[in-house]
Amino acid sequence: MKTLISFFCLILLLACKKDIAQKTVENNDSTSYLDYSNKDDQFTGGIKMIPIKTSKGTFKVWTKRMGNNPTKRVLLLHGGPGGTHEEFLCFDGYLPNEHIEYIYYDQLDSYYSDKPNDSSLWTTEHFVEEVEQVRVALGLNKENFYLYGQSWGGILAMEYAFKYQDNLKGLIISNMMASAPAYGKYANEVLGPKMDPAIFKEIMHLEAKEDFDNPRYSELLMNHYYTEHILRMPLDQWPEAIHRLFNHMNPNIYIYMQGYSEFGITKNATLKNWDVTxxxxTIEVPTLVIGATHDTMDPEHMKWMSEEVKNGQFLLCPNGSHLAQYDDQKVFFKGLIDFINAVDTDSF
Structure with a gap:
């Protein structure tokens, strides 16, 4: 009997030690994730201004690292062109809890980075090479590098993958179709007619006159289109980060590449004929395509994209729009986190 009691005591002791060890590992992981000591960016709180060599000289772009994880590092490509990393600030509410490292990044000519304001640099080719230089500077590689692109950032992420997918561990294309003409067709033939006919007619009238600077044009878009398809909340409830994003937008590069209209890419914009369908x-790296029911982009097209790549998955945010990370947040982040973890554990 004494031997049996001793045996059970031994089992209990080993179980307690295992539990303590597990808690120690978890605590160490947490400490490691948040520990910036002995890192070259500790002084700046994770911020690095990375030199980018271009045909017009060397300029610096702003990046900020959040957390530490040697196998899960996500570089965030913002929309626009000419937007900022501020559209991703809500990631702070979800990714740290999962110990996923992520890196904010403002592309050249965006608010926190240098602004040479040289349109010869406003090409997909330039921005692909810019991302590659950022990757090298941050030490991202096939063992840890997830590239996330939203909207215009999705275009850039696809273009990067076409050339450099051997550097990627995973690819996320969020809220972006693979064809600018198809995007314009969807906006004009599907989303526009869903609006109040009088409002849509007035918007089209202003566009026909190219009266884009008319305050009425912005008013109509913000109150009747953006609150339905960009971020499905009343304007006075939009997160402060999104108001900052709009305030910090670079209109010069946006108009040059995307144009004035939200109903497709206007006639002289350089992305007008972009199509990689x-x-x-040819994209073989594990790929997550994120779409939303109320997006400016066709969710059925984005589902098709996930089936067209070699190793794809589709995430639909049923209550979301173009900024689904805000208006369908729980679905969005669960899908994103599950994808990253599945790729990391070779269970995708």
């Missing part, structure tokens, strides 16, 4: 099948 025929080459999506």
């Amino acid at each position: 025929s080459v999506l099948k």
Whole structure:
């Protein structure tokens, strides 16, 4: 009997030690994730101004690292062109809890980075090479590098993957179709007619006159289109970070590449004919495509994209729009986190 009691005591002791060890590991992981000591960016709180070599000289772009994880590091490509990392600030509410490292990044000519204001640099080719230089500077590689692109950032992420997918561990294309003409067709033939006919007619009238600077044009878009398809909340409830994003937008690069209109890319904008539908099948890296029911982008097209790439998955945010990380937050982040963890554990 004494031997049996001793045996059970031994089992209990080992279980307690295992529990303590597990808690120690978890605590050490947490400490490690938040520990910036002995890192070259500790002094700046994770911020690095990375030199980018271009045909017009060397300029610096702003990045900020959040957390530490040697196998899960996500570089965030913002929209626009000419937007900022501020559209991703809500990631702070979810990714740290999962010990996922992520890196904010303002592209050249965006608010926190240098602004040479040289349109010869406003090409997909330039921005792909810019991302590659950022990757090298941050030590991102096949063992840890997830590239996330939203809207215009989705275009950039696809273009990067076409050239440099051997550097990627995972790819996330969020709220972006693979064809600018198809995006314009969807906006004009599907989303526009869903609006109040009088409002849509007035918007089209102003666009026909190219009266884009008319305050009425912005008023109509903000109150009748953006609150339905960009962020599905009343304007006075939009997060402060999104108001900052709009205030910090660089209109010069946005108009040059995207144009004035939200109903497709206007006639002289450089992305007007961009279309990569025929080459999506060359992307072999694990890929998550995120769409939303109320997005400016066609969710059915984005589902098709996830089936066209070699190793894809589709996440639909049923209550979301173009900024689904805010208006369908729980679905968005669960899907994003599950994808990153699945790729990391080779269970995707």
